[in-house]
Amino acid sequence: MTVAFFALGGTISMAGADGGVVTRLGAADLVAAVPGLAGLGVPLDVRDVDAVPSGNLTFDQVLDVVDRARDAVAGGAAGVVVSQGTDTLEETAFLADLVWDRPEPLVFTGAMRNPTLAGPDGPANLLAAVAVAADRAARDLGTLVVFADEIHAARRVRKTHSTSTATFASPDTGPLGHVVERTPRLLASVPRHPALARPAPGALAGVRVALHTVTLDDDGSGLAGLADTQQGLVVAGFGVGHVPAALAPVLGALAARIPVVLTSRTGAGAVLSATYSAVGSESDLARRGLLNGGFLHPYQARVLLRTLLATGADRDRIAAAFAARG
Template identity: 55%
Template sequence: MGTKAVAILSLGGTIAMTADPATGGVVPALSAHDLLAAVPALQGLDVELRVHDFRRLPSASLGFDDLSALADALAEAFRSGCDGAVVTQGTDTIEETAYLLDLLHPGEQPIVVTGAMRNPTLPGADGPANIHAAVIAAAAPELRGAGAVVVLGEEIHAARTVRKSHTTSPAAFTSPATGPLGRLYEGRVHLHGPLAARTTFAGPTIRAAARVGLYTATLGDDGALLAAMAEACDGLVVAAFGVGHVPEGFVAVLERAAARIPVVLASRIGNGPVLEGTYGFAGSEKDLLARGLIRGGHLDAYKARLLLHVLLGQGRNRDETAAAFALAAH
C-alpha cells in the first residue's frame, strides 16, 4: 500500500507542558518536534510525518480564530497529499475542538485529536503512547471516512459522541451514548462495527463574530440572568433539565428570544435525546418547541453550541438552522 503521509499539528496543552520555575507549575513549552522525539517507536512505523508547530497554548485559551486557522491548515495538508492528520492539544477542550473540526471536514482523511492527562514531568506520562496510537490511527484505512476522532488510552471515540468525563483520570474520555468506535492493539485499529454516517457543514464564513451563548437551567432560577444573556447573543443554547424542561419562568424569556435569534433546546445531562412530544406542561419540550425553539436532539449542549456557531457564521436563517440540527442531531 506504500508509505502513508500523516500531518502532525501541535496546539500545546498538558501533553506539551514542562515545569516553569517562575510559576511553580507546568506551562506549554514543547514543540511538535519535541513531542515526537519522545516517541522513538514512531521510527518503526511506515509513515511519513509532516510536522507543524501550530500553537503553544493551554486548550482553555484556544478560540474560534485558532480553530478556523487549524481547519484551513488541515485542508491544505490533505490537498498536499496527507492521508490523515494528528492534532495534539490540551484535554480541557478536546471534545469541542474535535467536533468543530468534524463539522468542517468533508473529506475522507481521518483527523485524530489526542492529548495527555499526565504532563511529561509526571511518572507514567501518557502523551507518548497517545501520540503513537494517534499516528497509527491517522494512517489506518479503517478510519477513512470517520471524520474527526479522539484517541486516548488506545480507545477511539467519534467526535460527535465523546466527552471528558473525569478531571484527572487517564481514562477520562468516554462516549456515554454509544461507547468507543474501537480500540488499538498490536499496532492496529480494530473497530467495533461500521462507521456511522456523518453530516458536515463546510463552507465560507460570512459572519465571523457571531456570539452564541450557553445557559444551563438550575433549580430555583427565575430567568433574569437568562434574559440578560439572551439580549447579548446572536444565538443561544439552553441546557435544559432532563429531556428538555425548564422552569416556567423561562418560558416567556425563551419565546421572546426565539422570535429574534435561533434558540436551541439541549439537555444538561449529556447522554440521551431531547424529546419532542411527550410532556405538555409550560416549560416542557413540547411547549418550548411550539414556541419556536429548535430541538437539539442527541447533541449535548456544548456540541449544539458549536454547530449553531458554524451555522450562524455561514449566514443560515432559522429554517435552515432547524433543518441542519434535524440532520446532525438525530
C-alpha cells in the first residue's frame, strides 16, 4: 500500500536565507524530517512538482497536480498527499475537489511555522496527512485538508488566521474527524457531488472571474466596464447577501451580461433567498438576476464559477451547479 506525495513548496518547504526564508527543501527532505513516519508502515512515492509560493500557483498547475494524482491512484496508490503553502490552500483544495473523481483520498496539507522556527508544524501535519491518505475510512470523502490533527472537507474549510497553526477550520460544519495517535478517526461526512469536467488545457486562459467585496457606502463605481473584460463576477455582500441600494442596479446590469454570484463576506453561514425584500436585499438581487452562492465563501464561488465557465457551461448549468454545491 503506497501513498504518493507531491511537494509544491510553501512554508513547509522553507529554509533559512539572508533576509528571510525561501523555498529550498524538496519532497525527500520533508519526508526525512518527519519523526514516526516509518512507523506508519506506508511506503511513499515521493515527487517534487512546482516549488513555488502558493500565491504564485495557477488553476492549470493545480489541475496538473490532480492529473498526476489520478495517475498515481490508477497505478495502485492508496491515496495522495499534496503539500503546499497555506496562502491559497483553501482555494486549491476546493478546485481539486471539484474535479477529483476517484474514491481514494486526495489530501492537502502544509505548515504555518517554517522549519527554521521552534516547533515547526510541517512534520506533524505531513505525518497526519499520510495517515489519512492511507486509511480506507477516508475513501469516498473527496479532497481533504489535514492540519493540526484535524481532517476537513475541502468544500467546507477556510483559512481563518494569518499566523496560527490552527488556522484551518470549517465554520459551518466543523472537522470531519481527527488524527489520534497517528490513527484517523472519522466522526462525520459531507455529501459528495459528482466531479465536474476538467477544463481542457488552455481553456482557462480566456476566462476571467472578478471578485468584488461590498463595503460601506459602495456605489459600484469601481465596477464600470467590468463586463467588457471579465466573464463572470462574484460579489461578497453584507451579512445574508445584502448590498447598498445604490449598488443593486449596477449589479443587475452586470447580471444581464455575465453570470454574477452573490455570496457573504462574513466567513460563515449561507446567503438567504426570501427573507428581506428592500432594494439591495437578497430577494431584490435575485430578481435582478444574481445567482445564490449558498454556503460557499467568495473564494470558493470564484473557483467554481471560473471552472464552470472554462468548460462552456451556460447560465442554467451554472445556476444548477451553485444550487447543488452551495
